[in-house]
Amino acid sequence: MTTHELERLLLQQPVSLLHRLARxxxxxxxxxxxxxxxxxxxxxxxxxxxxxxxxxxxxIEEQTRRQPAAPAEKLPQAQARPRAVAxxxxxxxxxxxxxxxxxxxxxxxxxxxxGIGVPPAQPFVPDAWxxxxxxxxxxxxxxxxxxxxxGKTYVAIEATARAMRENRTVIYTSPLKALSNTKFTEFSRxxxxxQVGILTGDRRENAQASLLIMTTEILRNLLYDAxxxxxxxxxxxxxxxxxxxxxxxxxPERGVVWEETLIFCPSQARLxxxxxxxGNPQDIADWLTAIRPTPCSLIRHTKRSxxxxxxxxxxxxxxxxxxxxxxxxxxxPHLLHPESKRxxxxxxxxxxxxxxx
Amino acid sequence: xxxxxxxxxxVATLRQKNLTPAIIFLTSRRACDxxxxxxxxxxxxxxxARQEQIAxxxxxxxxxFPSIAEHPLIGTVQRIGVAAHxxxxxxxxxxxxxxxxxxxxxxxxxxxxxxxxxxDFPARTVVVTQSSIRKAxxxxxxxxxxxxxxxxxxxxRGKDLVGFAVITPSPYIDLTVLTKGLTGQPxxxxxxxxxxxxxxxxxxxxxxxEQIQSILAKSFAQFQLNQRTAVLETKLDxxxxxxxxxxxxxxxxxxTQWQIFDQARKRKKPRGPAARQESPDVAARLNFLxxxxxxxxxxxxxIILRQYRxxxxxxxxxxxxxxxxxxxxxxxxxxxxVFDRTYECEETSTYPWTTPQTLEHLTHQLAELPPRxxxxxxxxHPEEDVPLDSSIIHTLGDFPCPSCPSRQACQRDxxxxxxxxxxxxxxxxxxxALQTSLWHRFQERIDVLERFGYxxxxxxxxxxxEWARLIRIDHSLxxxxxxxxxxxxxxxxxxxxxxxxxIAHDDDRPGSFPRGSAGLVTLLFQVRxxxxxxxxxxxxxxxxxDVAALTERWVADQTLTWIGLARLTTxxxxxxxxxxxxxxxxxxxxxxxxxxHPSLAESADRAIAAMRRGVLEELP
Numbered sequence: 001m002t003t004h005e006l007e008r009l010l011l012q013q014p015v016s017l018l019h020r021l022a023r024x025x026x027x028x029x030x031x032x033x034x035x036x037x038x039x040x041x042x043x044x045x046x047x048x049x050x051x052x053x054x055x056x057x058x059x060i061e062e063q064t065r066r067q068p069a070a071p072a073e074k075l076p077q078a079q080a081r082p083r084a085v086a087x088x089x090x091x092x093x094x095x096x097x098x099x100x101x102x103x104x105x106x107x108x109x110x111x112x113x114x115g116i117g118v119p120p121a122q123p124f125v126p127d128a129w130x131x132x133x134x135x136x137x138x139x140x141x142x143x144x145x146x147x148x149x150x151g152k153t154y155v156a157i158e159a160t161a162r163a164m165r166e167n168r169t170v171i172y173t174s175p176l177k178a179l180s181n182t183k184f185t186e187f188s189r190x191x192x193x194x195q196v197g198i199l200t201g202d203r204r205e206n207a208q209a210s211l212l213i214m215t216t217e218i219l220r221n222l223l224y225d226a227x228x229x230x231x232x233x234x235x236x237x238x239x240x241x242x243x244x245x246x247x248x249x250x251x252p253e254r255g256v257v258w259e260e261t262l263i264f265c266p267s268q269a270r271l272x273x274x275x276x277x278x279g280n281p282q283d284i285a286d287w288l289t290a291i292r293p294t295p296c297s298l299i300r301h302t303k304r305s306x307x308x309x310x311x312x313x314x315x316x317x318x319x320x321x322x323x324x325x326x327x328x329x330x331x332x333p334h335l336l337h338p339e340s341k342r343x344x345x346x347x348x349x350x351x352x353x354x355x356x357x
Numbered sequence: 358x359x360x361x362x363x364x365x366x367x368v369a370t371l372r373q374k375n376l377t378p379a380i381i382f383l384t385s386r387r388a389c390d391x392x393x394x395x396x397x398x399x400x401x402x403x404x405x406a407r408q409e410q411i412a413x414x415x416x417x418x419x420x421x422f423p424s425i426a427e428h429p430l431i432g433t434v435q436r437i438g439v440a441a442h443x444x445x446x447x448x449x450x451x452x453x454x455x456x457x458x459x460x461x462x463x464x465x466x467x468x469x470x471x472x473x474x475x476x477d478f479p480a481r482t483v484v485v486t487q488s489s490i491r492k493a494x495x496x497x498x499x500x501x502x503x504x505x506x507x508x509x510x511x512x513x514r515g516k517d518l519v520g521f522a523v524i525t526p527s528p529y530i531d532l533t534v535l536t537k538g539l540t541g542q543p544x545x546x547x548x549x550x551x552x553x554x555x556x557x558x559x560x561x562x563x564x565x566x567e568q569i570q571s572i573l574a575k576s577f578a579q580f581q582l583n584q585r586t587a588v589l590e591t592k593l594d595x596x597x598x599x600x601x602x603x604x605x606x607x608x609x610x611x612x613t614q615w616q617i618f619d620q621a622r623k624r625k626k627p628r629g630p631a632a633r634q635e636s637p638d639v640a641a642r643l644n645f646l647x648x649x650x651x652x653x654x655x656x657x658x659x660i661i662l663r664q665y666r667x668x669x670x671x672x673x674x675x676x677x678x679x680x681x682x683x684x685x686x687x688x689x690x691x692x693x694x695v696f697d698r699t700y701e702c703e704e705t706s707t708y709p710w711t712t713p714q715t716l717e718h719l720t721h722q723l724a725e726l727p728p729r730x731x732x733x734x735x736x737x738h739p740e741e742d743v744p745l746d747s748s749i750i751h752t753l754g755d756f757p758c759p760s761c762p763s764r765q766a767c768q769r770d771x772x773x774x775x776x777x778x779x780x781x782x783x784x785x786x787x788x789x790a791l792q793t794s795l796w797h798r799f800q801e802r803i804d805v806l807e808r809f810g811y812x813x814x815x816x817x818x819x820x821x822x823e824w825a826r827l828i829r830i831d832h833s834l835x836x837x838x839x840x841x842x843x844x845x846x847x848x849x850x851x852x853x854x855x856x857x858x859x860i861a862h863d864d865d866r867p868g869s870f871p872r873g874s875a876g877l878v879t880l881l882f883q884v885r886x887x888x889x890x891x892x893x894x895x896x897x898x899x900x901x902x903d904v905a906a907l908t909e910r911w912v913a914d915q916t917l918t919w920i921g922l923a924r925l926t927t928x929x930x931x932x933x934x935x936x937x938x939x940x941x942x943x944x945x946x947x948x949x950x951x952x953x954h955p956s957l958a959e960s961a962d963r964a965i966a967a968m969r970r971g972v973l974e975e976l977p
Binding site: 023024046047048051113115116117118119147148149150151177178181182201217220221224227228229247249250251252253255256259260262263276277278279280283284286287290291304305306307308309310311312313314315317319322323328329330331332333336344347351 | 360361362366367369370374375376448451452455479481484502505506508509510511512513514515516517518519520521522523524525526528532533536537539540541542543544545546547548549550551553556559562563564572575576577578580581584585587588591826829938939941942945
């Protein structure tokens with residue numbers, strides 16, 4: 001996207017979306033008008049243009065997804081708005097605040113608690129992003145950044161199975177021994193105990209298996225040994241490296257090990273980086289594209305597979321929703337439920353000013 | 358009102374609203390254990406069927422990990438359907454709790470926030486009681502990523518239609534941190550690239566020094582530095598555009614030329630009385646304020662005894678004899694009139710600046726002065742630019758500037774142009790620094806390794822470097838230096854394990870421990886001295902004698918059981934396990950030195966074999 005195209009695209013968006021985009025990029029963005037805001041956004045994103053673009057596209061998609069769900073009579077209103085604004089700039093815009101839900105009554109506890117239950121058993125159908133990730137992995141390295149509990153493991157398992165069918169070695173790394181052990185048990189159950197090996201700082205089992213679970217440090221050491229001249233067949237037949245919890249890249253003490261591993265990872269092996277939601281996954285994908293012969297795709301996905309609701313439980317055992325809305329109002333932390341607001345203020349008051357900030 | 362909800366009431370509420378199973382995040386291990394004790398005291402008991410379900414799962418896990426069978430909490434967990442899960446527990450017990458959660462047999466788990474990053478078990482509800490966590494002895498606010506990791510445990514795929522994150526206040530809570538974290542975007546991550554000694558050795562083993570820079574350029578650290586460079590470069594482009602109108606003039610580098618000329622001109626400016634900041638009338642009057650002169654003041658008259666300049670400001674000053682015999686030091690500007698009358702005044706170099714006889718005489722004269730005196734007319738030159746001295750023009754003659762046609766333009770544009778040029782230079786320098794900082798840090802490490810003899814002058818590995826590169830753990834420099842100092846000559850496995858444990862352990866949790874042997878104490882003293890001497894090059898480890906003694910006991914006394922060991926100390930079982938696991942990791946690095954240090958590798962191997970028993974053997 002050129003700067004000009006981006007600017008035009010930004011101009012077409014409602015101001016509210018621009019403000020959401022500006023969050024974290026521009027301080028005091030709520031003070032500026034639309035034109036100023038676009039200038040500021042373009043200016044602020046000079047260092048990370050792809051990040052801005054991907055966020056913008058994600059927001060537009062989210063909005064188009066939300067619109068069909070909204071009541072039907074709102075649609076023409078939303079379409080009519082730009083014109084109305086153009087001709088009557090001073091006209092009051094009550095529907096704007098309505099869109100934000102300020103005047104909708106806060107959700108009731110009953111409503112908030114409704115819908116608890118077990119979903120009916122249904123045959124497992126992979127999500128679109130999971131299918132997409134696997135398809136892309138056939139051609140490129142892949143970075144997956146999705147919320148906790150969205151099913152990253154499914155992608156790992158399918159990719160492993162595919163590589164093993166092609167007689168390639170698979171290395172699965174995780175940051176913690178406990179996690180390695182859990183995965184070892186899980187994968188042994190899936191692929192058969194003779195197919196799976198584990199290497200950690202203090203444990204070494206079935207070290208020549210075609211699926212190796214290890215801590216990232218061990219993989220780094222293998223790569224250093226190979227670079228130092230030691231011959232390791234496992235690295236020659238390596239077809240896939242899966243790095244779980246890749247957000248450890250930013251760990252103050254151990255992050256460097258992830259970088260070393262990724263720099264020295266054999267070029268014939270595909271990379272699959274699984275990460276929790278982070279702010280700049282595009283940076284990681286861009287980086288890998290820059291240093292590796294194969295390009296790297298980003299699979300980003302912010303929607304949780306099981307919707308989340310937030311509540312507030314007062315010490316007197318009274319439970320209320322935390323926010324006015326049933327779900328979590330992303331980007332609008334101020335939309336507190338009046339009841340939770342009142343109860344927390346009461347709590348702060350009673351437990352004394354020394355504890356509040 | 359209590360500062361926070363009672364754990365039993367909390368779980369009761371969750372049960373009643375059908376919000377179980379839940380993970381309840383508490384601030385500390387102790388809080389988790391206390392919550393469990395509160396349940397033990399309460400009378401809430403699970404129905405028989407649920408108890409049997411828990412027992413069934415536990416039997417399955419016990420088949421794999423026999424040590425669980427004697428865990429003291431089994432009965433409680435089975436009775437109340439609630440468990441605690443934190444780093445103080447043995448991994449096998451944690452696995453049991455995770456398995457119970459996965460099968461849906463428990464109603465609630467009390468956990469510390471470390472769980473969020475570690476193992477993966479979800480629940481229907483997550484309860485958050487804090488908004489900050491302890492990081493390196495200090496409490497810091499949870500980040501949006503961390504809060505979303507915590508909340509992300511709520512809602513099990515395929516088992517729940519919705520998940521709940523419930524906040525309940527405690528003294529450690531700031532609601533805005535949590536609401537912002539829940540609704541906000543996760544933070545961007547930043548590279549934490551550090552260059553360690555093993556990294557330098559291993560890279561130089563495989564690549565010549567000339568290639569290192571291109572390898573470092575492939576790091577994420579450099580990628581992010583390049584992003585910052587790009588920002589600076591756009592700024593630089595802007596500045597260059599701003600610089601456009603200030604291109605070459607009569608001379609190609611007119612800014613420097615003008616700057617030098619300007620400085621020379623300023624330096625040459627005459628520094629006489631005229632350069633001082635005095636009003637013209639004071640300056641004109643100054644010549645007449647000689648000792649013995651009668652002058653008029655705002656009130657009364659006086660006789661000048663001395664004229665001088667003040668020390669700090671070099672302001673013109675006078676010493677006055679006033680009517681009545683008072684002596685005053687005043688600024689010359691106090692003089693309002695200069696009269697056409699002077700007296701003989703014999704000067705001296707000390708106070709009162711004249712001889713006593715003269716002073717007496719002058720006091721007398723002052724008192725007898727007629728009321729009207731003729732005023733001395735003084736011509737005042739109005740202030741004007743002092744033209745450049747011909748001699749100065751002569752020395753400045755080397756500069757073409759005074760007679761240059763673009764002199765006026767240069768003078769006008771110089772302030773702005775020189776500021777822009779400075780900015781450009783500053784940015785260029787920071788871009789250079791961003792491009793080379795990693796390499797400089799690498800170079801520093803090379804220098805240290807060369808000084809210690811792991812690398813030769815051409816940055817190739819020496820014989821010591823060849824084996825030292827295999828030690829790829831924290832505090833590698835200390836360990837390799839210990840080996841070279843032959844501190845581990847023919848060391849016993851228990852002693853070796855103990856030293857490695859003290860190097861490996863990085864937790865400062867206090868506790869009571871058994872005492873170490875005399876040999877351990879002496880050796881540890883030597884290790885400490887060495888670690889201190891390495892301080893400028895490597896952060897010394899904690900080197901706790903107590904954990905070393907505990908490890909020594911475990912390796913030396915093969916009849917000691919895990920339970921027996923746990924009785925010797927107040928250290929939590931989970932911490933003990935982690936200490937030993939990490940020690941084994943360090944020892945297995947020593948084991949790789951078979952080729953060059955066979956006796957040490959042998960000793961390390963025996964230590965590992967001796968450590969792997971009981972709980973450590975059965976466990977993953």
